[in-house]
Amino acid sequence: MQLLGLTLQSPFLAAPMAGVSNPAFRLMARRAGAAMVYSEMVSAPGLLRGQPQTLRLTRSLPGEKPLVLQLFGADPEQMGQAAAIVCTLGADALDVNMGCPAKKVRRPGAGSALLEDPQRAAEIMAAVAQNSRLPVSAKIRLGPNSDITEDLVPRLVKAGAQAITLHARTTRQGFGGRADWDAIKRLVSWCPVPVIGNGDVTSGRAAVKMLQETGCAAVMIGRGAMGDPWIFARALARLAGEEPQPVTPAMKRKALAEHLELAKGLGGEGHAIHFVRQFMMWYSRGLPGASQFRRQAGPCRDLDQLWELCDRFFLEPEELLPRQPEQAA
Ligand SMILES: Cc1cc2nc3c(=O)[nH]c(=O)nc-3n(C[C@H](O)[C@H](O)[C@H](O)COP(=O)(O)O)c2cc1C
Numbered sequence: 001m002q003l004l005g006l007t008l009q010s011p012f013l014a015a016p017m018a019g020v021s022n023p024a025f026r027l028m029a030r031r032a033g034a035a036m037v038y039s040e041m042v043s044a045p046g047l048l049r050g051q052p053q054t055l056r057l058t059r060s061l062p063g064e065k066p067l068v069l070q071l072f073g074a075d076p077e078q079m080g081q082a083a084a085i086v087c088t089l090g091a092d093a094l095d096v097n098m099g100c101p102a103k104k105v106r107r108p109g110a111g112s113a114l115l116e117d118p119q120r121a122a123e124i125m126a127a128v129a130q131n132s133r134l135p136v137s138a139k140i141r142l143g144p145n146s147d148i149t150e151d152l153v154p155r156l157v158k159a160g161a162q163a164i165t166l167h168a169r170t171t172r173q174g175f176g177g178r179a180d181w182d183a184i185k186r187l188v189s190w191c192p193v194p195v196i197g198n199g200d201v202t203s204g205r206a207a208v209k210m211l212q213e214t215g216c217a218a219v220m221i222g223r224g225a226m227g228d229p230w231i232f233a234r235a236l237a238r239l240a241g242e243e244p245q246p247v248t249p250a251m252k253r254k255a256l257a258e259h260l261e262l263a264k265g266l267g268g269e270g271h272a273i274h275f276v277r278q279f280m281m282w283y284s285r286g287l288p289g290a291s292q293f294r295r296q297a298g299p300c301r302d303l304d305q306l307w308e309l310c311d312r313f314f315l316e317p318e319e320l321l322p323r324q325p326e327q328a329a
Contacts, residue, residue: 004093004135004163005162009035010239011217011218011219012218012219013038014037014220015198016068016097016139017040022266022275023059026061026064026067028229028262029229030064033233034229036066037066038069039060039070040070041070042072042082043073044075048082048085065090066093067093070139071083072096072097072105072111073124074109074113074124076126077127079127079128087131087133094132095139096138097139098111098140101174118148121138121155125138129161135163136161136162138156138165140153140167142183144170144171144172145172147180149166153187163194164196166187168180168181168183179198184216188214195216195217197216197219198219198222201219201224202223203231203234204237211239226282227281228282228283229255230247233245249287253311256279256310256314259276277306281294281298297309
């Protein structure tokens with residue numbers, strides 16, 4: 001399928017998630033079957049100031065493309081300048097965050113605060129589109145506390161948005177309540193550009209259901225992919241009418257090892273421990289003995305010890321390889 005001028009292998013996309021969607025997460029999602037991945041939101045003012053922690057968020061790994069880099073900001077001029085920079089950083093498309101409910105993002109007027117000012121939202125979209133040689137899109141919510149998409153979306157499209165992602169909740173809802181899939185269906189019925197549906201897709205079955213019930217062009221999966229990149233493979237299998245392959249603990253252990261190597265390469269061992277521990281917690285969900293494993297792994301700061309716990313938890317006794325002397329040291 002075609003979206004944002006890109007040829008995608010499937011309609012299932014990995015959502016932008018601050019603190020989660022780093023290159024290792026995105027690569028794992030791509031390997032499991034996500035057709036396209038989004039970066040964490042990147043601050044336009046931070047990018048313009050060349051802040052190291054902002055620049056770090058723009059890094060990517062070769063295998064993860066197609067990659068959409070998401071910007072947030074409140075000022076049209078700054079957003080335009082940031083868009084021009086992003087175009088040099090290897091992303092395939094550029095998205096504008098108009099949905100983040102976090103106070104520190106809203107306070108200066110960015111993220112979901114833009115839903116309260118559709119005029120400025122459109123000015124930002126126009127500035128980004130005019131300064132970008134990449135396709136541009138917007139990720140919105142329904143509105144501050146009711147559905148304002150009929151007012152907002154035509155302005156964004158006129159300003160140059162080539163796709164709209166709708167997280168079908170209001171700002172007031174935060175991440176609670178239920179996403180309103182009927183609102184996605186309504187938007188699809190008249191929106192002149194492709195609509196990407198988002199909200200509450202927690203299984204392969206739900207991903208296909210959203211496609212079928214709303215008619216959206218693609219489905220974006222967020223929390224459902226945290227610690228479960230295989231959700232994309234399950235969605236693909238369901239779409240093909242096939243039974244998905246079960247995910248075994250050994251597959252999780254293998255994915256953790258891959259994660260660890262990627263995370264080490266990106267940020268060194270300290271970063272890798274923090275990052276991989278988070279994934280261990282997620283991957284342990286639903287497995288017998290998970291709470292005891294979490295209690296032991298949670299405070300552990302030593303990579304070798306953490307890895308030993310991980311082997312014992314995820315592998316069957318016969319799968320445990322004798323440790324090499326240099327590893328045991
Ligand atoms: C930890 C976390 C971080 C998020 N960060 C971003 C972000 O940087 N940019 C964005 O547009 N949405 C962000 N979101 C929202 C998700 O992209 C998505 O819209 C939302 O979680 C609803 O989809 P889901 O039900 O599949 O999780 C974040 C969500 C979570 C849970």
